[in-house]
Amino acid sequence: MTQLFTPAANSLMRSALGCIALLGVGTLSTMLIAARSPFMTGQDRIVEQPIPFSHQHHVGDAGIDCRYCHQGVEDSARAGVPSTQICMTCHRELWSQSDMLAPVRNSWQENRSLRWRRVHDLPDYVFFNHGIHIHKGIGCYSCHGDLSEMPLTMQARPLTMQWCLDCHRNPQQHVRPRALVFHSKPLKSLTSTNPFRDALSETKPEHLEAETSSAEIKLLQTQLAKKYKLKSRTDCYTCHR
């Protein structure tokens, strides 16, 4: 009887087993990496809107405060999307003939709301409250990124539960003086502003010039955490009711 297998059979079998093992490891790690990638989390995603609204222009160039349009942000769960009326307070006069703003004027004339689309969309079983975050000194920047640099609004952070918990376990790393909560820039670029200096001198009267700015930020955040009574909130019930 002839031989059942050629001499290559052993190597073939071993490499097949190796390939299966590699395939398994590869599939698993691909899945774990993909779940964290912007492809799955939606980070950096730009949502198409009825009008190509530019935060860069309104916040960065014009310097309009967040609360002018997002009126509920300080004391309700939702920040709120501006009504057409708010747009029209300015655009009745400015760019009143612009083609780009035709949908706003139509909405105004037909008394029908513009259908803005949510960019930072949390699952429905998450109870997120803007008011308490603002009250505790967590800046818009921490979750929404630097809106003054966004010609079109995009999702700045991954919004995974891991990401939420990173801050909820140690909220101190994101706290800033209440006076700077609505500032669109990261705290480390605000160390020379008056509100920052004021807040710092309040916490540490004999302030030394020689200290580095990162040490200053750390010191200020430690003090603010005490002052605003920040606590780590990781109970399921904090976000899931």
Place this chain on the structure above:
Amino acid sequence: MSSEDRARTDLLPANASYESVSEQVSSIVLKKPTPRSWKFSFLIGLLMLQALLLGIGWLFAYGVGIWGINIPIGWGLAIVNFVWWIGIGHAGTLISAILLLLHQEWRTSINRIAEAMTLFAVACAGLFPLLHLGRPKLFYWLIPYPATTDMWPQFRSPLIWDFFAITTYATVSLIFWYLGMLPDLATMRDRAQSHFIARIYGVLALGWRNSARHWHHYQKLYLLLAGLATPLVVSVHTTVSWDFSVGIVSAWHSTVFPPYFVGGAIFSGFAMVLLITIPLRRVYDVKDLITETHLDKMAKIMLASGMTVSYGYLMDAYQAWYLNEPYDSYIYTNRFSGPYDYCYWALILCNCVIPQALWFPAVRRSTLFLFGISLCIQVGMWLERFIIITLSLHRDHLPSDWAMYYPTIWDWALLVGTGGLFLILMLLFLRLLPSISMSEMRELVHQKGGSNP
């Protein structure tokens, strides 16, 4: 001494040789035509399997609301079936691991079948907890993996212990079964009549060449695995029983659960081995390999584990009385005089009364009686799980919550369907793989000092 010799000869045909044993077992797969009864059973199995597919499909489309479960009976037939199937698997591990370590020679001709039965029963059992999840597509949440939610399973919950117990059980059983089959797969390779079939068994045999070194490694590993599998006989069903006894439901919160679950598992497991081997002996004519002595020994184990189970029922009742706690004693009296009393008395009849017939040697050696008793035990053990789960829930501490549980057609479809899955897997195993361990039978021939080729 003389009685031991007689027992040894009882396990083998009088004129058994290495060649005759190998021929008898391998010809079932390689030479004999597929029996008509095999084809008929396969058809039945396929039909039953359709019920499983339909039941799962409907479940995925409409959710667990299609079952009879309600509040307060949140665990219905799915969990009953799960515990029942997992229990059936236990005989395989007991036969292959504990009886091996105890040098019980009579295990050699039935261990392969029992191990296969274990694997297939675990496969059937494993389906149910997954189907019972409200969202089965998220089943992987049971596995601890670095999720983007930064969440891990609740390690303090018996449900996650259960997950680990069952996956460990399935893995160890599979490795044990496959490892034990290696020398036999090589025999099949050498005896195959066509080149193609020889190559298939050749690949499965992983290059087994019967060398002394192979045997040296093999026996060491086999013993090691037997040692590893031994605690599993006790641990798996203990963990399953914790699903109940760690909870605070009155009739569940009891320390007697682990031993009495394990006893019940071995009870139903041996009944299942008998249900498989009795027709097998007849159809494939292996009465001289799986002899009446084998049946007799299995029946004795069944009798012993049956007594354990009866003791469990007795202690359950005793505790309910001794605690002198109105809720506990109500749940117990509700079992034998409540709306499901017929289930309870059927259970006592099937599990405690009928198996007493096994005290008589003539019954232990009669295939007809054994088959009937084994069937009764399967029904009884299923009823036991039904009573523990449903009857403890349906009348809880708040009478306004009381409800009855009636399984719907979809509940039954899954039970029938997993029966079909089990049947199909078992039939394929009997048709395609050596169902009796040839190498161990040859060893037995050698020890008996039978005729050498």
